[in-house]
Amino acid sequence: MADLSIDMCGIKSPNPFWLASGPPTNSGEQVMRAFDAGWGGAVWKTLGDPIVNVSSRLGAVDYYGAKIMGLNNIELITDRPLEANFKEIYAVKKRYPGHAVVASLMVESKEEWREIVKRSEDAGADGLELNFGCPHGMCERGMGSSVGQEPKVLAEITSWVKEYASIPVLVKLTPNVGDILDPGVAAVEGGADGLSLINTVKSIIGVNLDNLVPLPAVGGESTQGGYCGPAVKPIAMHMLGALARDTRVTVPISGIGGISDWRDATEFLALGATSVQVCTAVMHGGYRIVEDMLDGLNFYLDDKGLSSVNELVGLAVPKFKEWGELDLNYNVIARIDAETCIGCQLCYVACLDGAHQCIHTNQGPCQAYHGKPDHGANPRTEVMPPEHHTAGNGAPVQVPFVDEDECIGCNLCSLVCPVPGCITMEQVPTTAGKESWNDRVARGLA
């Protein structure tokens, strides 16, 4: 088995799986149960001046019957006394000295920052995470994402904290910005020892169509919340990758955003995360989900011949390029396996209506115009005839076929196909060497 232990800018934990700051890390009792379940670290529910929360607080988007594709919340930072939180941090660290406990912090004035940093260190926290990301409730008070959206303010507050702190300082970024590099670089310049991202995306999760009140409803009204869960994972990964490949970002990154299982986590690690943080998936399935994460990551590392999770970190980053660097001479086309095709024709209609009209059935001539005037009137002779086989009930299966000359290799058909492995995208052999748009520009061709 591979070594899963990590050291993230001095914060050590037995594995890269941390609980993100949120309801699952609201109390010492919870964090201890999480550590017992296998979590390597926990970022405490954000500490600050205790607030008053509203009811209700959460809303979700379900997708095709699957629950919680995305979750949003309008809950604020801890509503428990700071004293209780620090006592519990102390108790957790005493019982789990090898696990990572990171105190998430959010206060306003320099003096408040000085005091809360000191109290966190006294309680035994392994690190601090500055919450510059919360996009609801706190930002209106000049905290959270209102800091994360102002690189100069962010850098200044970071430098205050660094002035007082002797333990590592992570800056948690908000995705509610035009370019994540601005706050990311500002945090590094402010002295941050590490970054964590993303916090939630500003959102309205839905509208109750019976009474036309946005969700989640607080009486007959609502407000914007923070969106998280599986739906935000691609957004998070882009921001992670953008920071990871930027040479100005010299500090480790803790990846957050829609991570639900070991596959998600492994993708984040490959895109440059040293640790990963999970919240929504635990809110949905409980702390127990970490068991599969540990197993799955371990087996993956074994399969890849990696002896430590640290060897995995960033392996995908060099392959994350600007569009202008991609090879314009690389081509793939779709192939439909007639044997496994079930005849649903989802590829056909997707290509017909939503792509480039390159998949056909034998239901009649294709009327699509491909820029080649003969196409509609005179179906091309090199188009393969459809192959048929019969379904379980003996009915013939209508297998669509690809006009390979016309296929532009967009992937859409293979994405909609419900049969695993039925539609594959296959590389078209070419003698042309790699040529990118940037190459063309350099050669004066574009």
Add this chain to the structure above:
Amino acid sequence: MTAEKSGWKQLSADRMETQFADAKPAYSDSEAAIEAHRCLFCYDAPCIKACPTGIDIPAFIKKIATGNIRGSARTIFEANMLGASTARVCPVDVLCVGACVYNDLNHQPIQIGRLQRYATRRALEMENSHGWRLFTPKPGNGKKVALIGAGPASLACAAYLALEGVTPVIYEKDDLPGGLNITGVAPYKLHMEGAIAEVEWLLSHGADLRTGVEIGKDIRFEQLVEDYDAVFLGAGLGSDQLLGIPGEDGPGVWGATTLIREIKNRAGFSLPSAVKSAVVIGGGNTALDIARELAMLGVAEVKILYRRTTREMPGYCHELEGAARYGVTLVENLTPVEVVREGDRVKAMRVTSTKSGETEDYPCDWVVIAIGQETHAGRLYSGIKVDGKGRVIVDEKTRQTGNPNVYAGGDCINGGKEVVNAAVDGREAAFAMLRSWGTAAGPYNRIPGQRQ
């Protein structure tokens, strides 16, 4: 007599069919949503092609998934006015469900019948509770159509006509409208209450029902042809055919449809406790139905005796399996030769083997004959041509008989098929009539899923 005066809506609870529970219980909202979400939403879907009425099945299922119950029900009814009952009585395993692409992927196919039942039931409940109608009939256009028989074919035809402003008048010789949906459908699929609710809904679009009127006796057929702009013949089939063997006449021998009707409709009917065993003669779905019903009602030993093998039988494999679950057995290659009696009482069914020629007695208390029903249309309606099997000959597309003003559909043209076949016959005849009058029909003649 009008429908209200005939009293057909008052049902006695004391009917044997009430002892049968629903074989496929109605979906709850969440069950329907979960199942609807499973649908792949195939394009040009095989299930549509497998449906005789061509309902745009992926479309109505998608609408269930989004909570668009009204739209879902409209999609169903536009193609099949009997969408509520066919959802429950259709042999979906050999039609839409059997064609579902999930079969080919070794997944459980989408339960299309149950989803259709959900959408139609919920929409009609909402019509009642919300006060709107799914369909608004067009103003009257002065055309009148007589329909003979108040079974599924005529009811479907009448409903489409009523929506187009035509006045349909349905003549039914029995007291009850509904045809086989009332009298014949297996009670674990549909009870009278459900069938009658559907009839009421169909009639509510503006059809006139006259029960207890027999064409050919009370009114001459020719008179109808003369009085109406068109006539639709949905007369179904006649009484059970008999075997013509010794011992057949007398107590303890039943025609299958007669016995099913007693079980389903007759107040106070019950099986005599002395009936411990029964033999059913036949290999069609009616034979399988009555055998299963008797077994479910507690007849300890029910045997189907069939003159050929299960490979050749017209009854559906899934219905045979359904009957077998209740202990029904089927014996192949037997020809009935005599109902053996002891005094008045049935003692056994005597058969000979088509293989060995040997004669054997199957002891039983009842014999049920399920070898088909008489065709009577050629006899009853002058000028109507029938084929060698007594089925009314019609144009494949328009359902016109030799007389262009007389249309026909349902069992009287196909010799006994499904409710869904009757429903599409009624629809096609209605649309053909409208076309013949140059009436702009629609949107009900837009068959979803087909390119116009």
